[in-house]
Amino acid sequence: MAYEKSIIERMKSGDSEVDRIDMSTLRYMWLSNPFFAHNKDSLPKFLRDVLILKNFTENELRVLSKYMHTRSFSNGDHIFLQGDPGVGFYFILSGKVDIFVDDKVFEPEASGDLRYVISLIKGDYFGELALLQNNSVRTATATCMEPTSLLGLFKPDMENLINERPILAAKLLQSLSLIVTKRLFSLTSEIAHMKVQLAQYESQK
Amino acid sequence: MKAKNSLPILSRESLRGRFKKERSRLIFFATCLMLGLATLTFLPRLSVPMGIAYILHLILSPLLPWMGRLKINKTISVSILLFIFGFFTLYPIIRVVPLVQTEVGSLHSYMPKIESFITKDYRKYSAILYEKTGIELKDHYVIDTFEFLKGQIKVGILYIPQLLALLFEWMILVPFFLFFFLRDSRMMRNLLLSIAPNVIFERFYFLTHEFNRKLGDYIFAKFIEATLIGSIITIGLSVMGVNFWLIWGIIAAVTNIIPYAGPILGMLPAIVVSFIEYGIGPTFWGVVLLFVIANIIDLAIVFPILVSKIVDLHPLIVVVSVILGSQLLGIVGMIVSIPLAAAVKLLVTEVYKEIYLTASK
Structure with missing residues (x-):
């Protein structure tokens, strides 16, 4: 309206005739139109807020979202169980997912209960190792604690991405390797800390 | 972060409801798959060109990303790919068909020569066999074989118009299906995956x-x-x-x-x-x-x-x-x-x- 008003005012005052269309304004108005496909697509907007994808451009996020699948789960549904073969990496679009580990798998003498590990909410991700491993097996159980929507990227999508959009695939693999490196670093520190504790414990004995 | 020790305990009703939902998803998905397979099995006129187009799509689709890298629109790149493929398939066929036709024609005229050669040799060897062992071979096996071959060729010739009509139908349907398989395969796959149960x-x-x-x-x-x-x-x-x-x-x-x-x-x-x-x-x-x-x-x-x-x-x-x-x-x-x-x-x-x-x- 402001644009129209300024044109009318300029025409009334007679200082300048409108002889051509202002293309940049027109383009802005066209792109901000609510029916424009770009604005209806909320997945790239969601991905924009995901921390590990911060080095992606808007267009790359739009392309990446086309390779992903939205899956809906009810409250209490298991997304996967520990020991299941896995091929998917998930982002939480909405809802809440709890991760549990069955210690009996690693230590037969452990108690039968599932150990709660972490709660994940909108914007969090899990299952990234499945994309990087061959014959990957899930190391934990993921359960929805409320109606949940997930955005999944699976091994076949990753293969297609590598073949069709190699630059985008390289960026995604870089992000995934960052996650894995971070985890490896924290694990190494944890093990070093535990070794020190063990040495102290043994010297006290 | 809340501390928990076990999975949440769900009420019987919610568990049953959840199972029902997942089961109905499974039944719906299986029904869709079965219906699709049954349609393809009972409609060979549709399933054969679709199958050929699907196999060609599997061969040609790895070429699409190459064109995508040149920033060519998908519909245009599919059309270009189909045109090139059509040219390289049809051109040799058009060139080779007359050559094959003349060769088949000469092979057909050559048949009596083969027949007489085999019959002559057969007679010669059966005579030798009769001389040496006294066993007489019966002629009807050789004659029957040639009669059978001639009959098969006749049936083949009678079947040619039907075959040509079928080929003509395929020449229209296969590129048609191939175009949409190449262009929309991701959309079709996502549609099928969207109804797959979790x-x-x-x-x-x-x-x-x-x-x-x-x-x-x-x-x-x-x-x-x-x-x-x-x-x-x-x-x-x-x-x-x-x-x-x-x-x-x-x-x-x-x-x-x-x-x-x-x-x-x-x-x-x-x-x-x-x-x-x-x-x-x-x-x-x-x-x-x-x-x-x-x-x-x-x-x-x-x-x-x-x-x-x-x-x-x-x-x-x-x-x-x-x-x-x-x-x-x-x-x-x-x-x-x-x-x-x-x-x-x-x-x-x-x-x-x-x-x-x-x-x-």
Whole structure:
């Protein structure tokens, strides 16, 4: 309206005739139109807020979202169980997912209960190792604690991405390797800390 | 972060409701798949061109990303790809068909010569046999065989108009389906995946992807292998100046698709006719040597590099599946038996992993 008003005012005052269309304004108005496909697509907007994808451009996020699948789960549904073969990496679009580990798998003498590990909410991700491993097996159980929507990227999508959009695939693999490196670093520190504790414990004995 | 020790306990009603929802999803998905398969089984006029288009789509789709990298719109790149493919398929057919036609015509006129040769030789050998052993052979087997062959050729000629009509129909339908398979395969796949229940989603997606990749790779490798062997034989025979070189080349290429038995089947007619035509002499041995060399190249170089790595099946399974395929579906069965066996192996391996390896963990 402001644009129209300024044109009318300029025409009334007679200082300048409108002889051509202002293309940049027109383009802005066209792109901000609510029916424009770009604005209806909320997945790239969601991905924009995901921390590990911060080095992606808007267009790359739009392309990446086309390779992903939205899956809906009810409250209490298991997304996967520990020991299941896995091929998917998930982002939480909405809802809440709890991760549990069955210690009996690693230590037969452990108690039968599932150990709660972490709660994940909108914007969090899990299952990234499945994309990087061959014959990957899930190391934990993921359960929805409320109606949940997930955005999944699976091994076949990753293969297609590598073949069709190699630059985008390289960026995604870089992000995934960052996650894995971070985890490896924290694990190494944890093990070093535990070794020190063990040495102290043994010297006290 | 809340501290918890076990999975949340859900009420019986919610559990039943959830199970019902997942079960209804499974039933709906299975029904959709069954309906689709049943439609394809009972409508061969639709399923055959669709199948051909699907296989061609598997061969051609790896080329699309190359065009995508040149920033060409998908519909335009599919159209360009179809045009190039159509040109390279139709042009040789148009060029080769008249040549094959004249060769088939001369082979047809050549038939009485073969007939008289075999009958004459047969009489000569039966006379020798009678002289030496006193056993008299009956003539009707040879005559019956020729009558049968002539009858088959007549039936074939009568079937030609029907075959041409079918080919014409395929020439329209196959490119039509191929265009949409190439352009919209992702959309179609996502539609199917969107109704897949959560319980089987990951496995279903992974298995169908692996199957498609294996089938596409296998068909592409076989296509290259058949073209190579066909070219070697066609060029070799034409250089030697053997009659009907083009027909023997095409037959060798087509039969090469059938594992193990194919090369022998492709070799037989050429060797028999060159024996009749030239007798046991340099040309006959030249033809035999050419086929042996072509098959050695196939077995020692082309097959290990191209095909065996893709399929990775035990020779025993290959032979059994080819026999089963030929028993159930004839020549088509012999051709599709290998990728189908590979698919069954994939499925069985996954089920084995699921049942045994997961249970033992």
